[in-house]
Amino acid sequence: MPSLWITNARVIDPASKRDAVGDVFIRDGKFAASLSAADKKRAKKIDGKGLVACPGLVDIHVHFREPGQTHKETIATGSRAAAAGGFTTVVCMPNTSPPADNAGTIQFIQDAVERDAVVKVLPTGCITVGMKGQALAPIGSLKRAGVVAITDDGDCVQSNELMRRAIEYAKMFDLPVMDHCQDASMTQGAVMNEGVMSTRLGLRGWPNAAEDLIVARNVVLSEYTGGHIHCQHISSKFSIDIIRRAKSRGARITAEATPHHIALTDDALATYDTHFKMNPPLRTEDDRLAIIEGLRDGTLDCIGTDHAPHTDYEKDKEFDYAPNGILGLETALPVCLDVLVRRSKFKLPHLIDLMTRRAANILKLPAGTLAPGAAADLCLFDPAEKWKYDAKAGFSKSSNSPWTGQTMTGRVKVTIVDGRVVFQNGKIL
């Protein structure tokens, strides 16, 4: 493997607080402080002028649909979409078909990753058997098979007793429990945020209270058991307040926000476009601004895309009948650059931190740093390049994105995984 020498980039490494124009060196798949003269001569040079070099992005919330729903996405296509979006580590959710609730399915996923993935794809396992919320999955075996967390993402565990036991049990293995916070009894048939818009459109509302209740439940159980709960894709202002207070007491609660919840509101649903249908739903401008503030003050720990591919024909339905979810990996960086850096005045290193080191820290992943000796996972992007996004031309197998046709600012140029260039100038290598 040739050494790599990235020259004259704006190097941003939140872990070391580095933010300066300079070079990045990679040797034997790891970052290096420098290269010997001989190495420099042989190294492959990448001109970083005008570009930002940062740790490879980390997304702890994606759906790659394998096994069982490979018409939507596969580990091969999903990992290529990740690489194109600058992501070098992604954590995939276990709501596959069958659900990843046993070591065999995890091994199947690991084999597919080994064979097909171009970035690091880490599996999670289910909290409960079949994600049915009735009995604990074999969490110890899942841990041994290599899961980095457990979650019933999409089907929040409703029983407080079962959730308590799951947290206690998982704590023994130092496994975080990731939770999609939704009280099912309050959201029967719900397809969008409950409010003025749902009332106007005649669609069944998903009240933010249904998220707030479970976030509060998780805070209580985390503090009671001492276990770590990660609240996924927070969408409600009230939930952020609950998390902020819990963190001030030192609770082991972490939380993420999606690019779509910081960019869009339920006003986007006026035309019943199913590309704006997701769970949790888009909420109000008040909620959107609160999520941004939550990211600013650290109440929310990271960006997670909830990349959720569905085919055109599945999304092309009456709003009530279309599945939840949108693509996220190939648009996350430009959307966050626009919403957080340009419009909300976050410093660029702060955004990079939210998309790298802090995301990795939640699951204690060895990623999100440019430190010498660390795995050479890197993202090189042009923060100013304007380009028109077309989901159909992207690397995901599906194209369910609300951003198709829009002009994006900021484009990933090179993605490097373990010192190997996997994506460069629009192509997977």
Added chain:
Amino acid sequence: MPWTRRHLLTIEQLSREEIEQIHATAAAFKRILGRSVKKVPALRGKTIVNLFLEPSTRTRMAFDMAAKRLSADVIAVEGSSSSTTKGETLRDTAQNIQALQADMIVIRHAAAGSPLYLSRILDIPVINAGDGAHEHPTQGLLDTFTMLEHLGSLQGRKVVILGDILFSRVARSNIHALTKLGANVTLVGPATLVPHWFTGMGVNVSYDLRSALADAEVVMLLRIQHERQTSSHFPSLGEYTSMFGLNKTRAGWLHPKAIIMHPGPINRGVEIDSELADGDRSVILEQVTNGIAVRMAVLYLCSGGQPETVAAGSGQ
């Protein structure tokens, strides 16, 4: 101002002038319906498909009647007999109907927004005959048409809509039509079925029946839709009747000349006393009759007809 719309999807998107154009056209058709020969040749040679994917009696019959009075051929497709039960998508069903060279689709569907969805797929006009809890525009048009016949104008007049508003497309279409026509609208019913969010649509929300009914010139009752309620929104029909049912005493709180309306089907003894439903202040059956003229107007205008040509061009 010429009529330019091809679809009728919502009242929300109509201007006041467009509502008045439909009303004027409906009035002309109503005069024709009073003649001994009720049929006009306006849509001769056109085929209208009534795609009713949710049960309906009154609306389906009224659309059927209206199309036949305009000399159109009518094909009825109902949910139970259609391919949707075999797994066909709405897109495919609709494209097949268009490929069979229908000239217009009238759709009733349980999913809100589906008429808009069809209108983006098809080249032929789409008429919304009720989509979920969203809108039922021809009902809102016929209700306001009926009110105008009795009140002359709706400007500043107090109209009360009483009952299950949350799940009601009739309520939403009436809210849009009434506010555009200048009426002062109050919604009343159990708090669980009349969420405060409705104030965002420019109406008053009340849970006090007496003050809500006081001096109202129109009260519109809505049926309690058991079939749409996934959880308990009120304790029992008996309690509903005792708290919100319209009876003789409560009708006495209304303006002396107030009219009582109901889009049907009526649950006698639940939301309205049987006696009141049949009483002389009730215009419930007039609503049904006006429903034909209003739907004739809508079918006619969305097929390319113009308001002023009804009497001249489509008469005998």
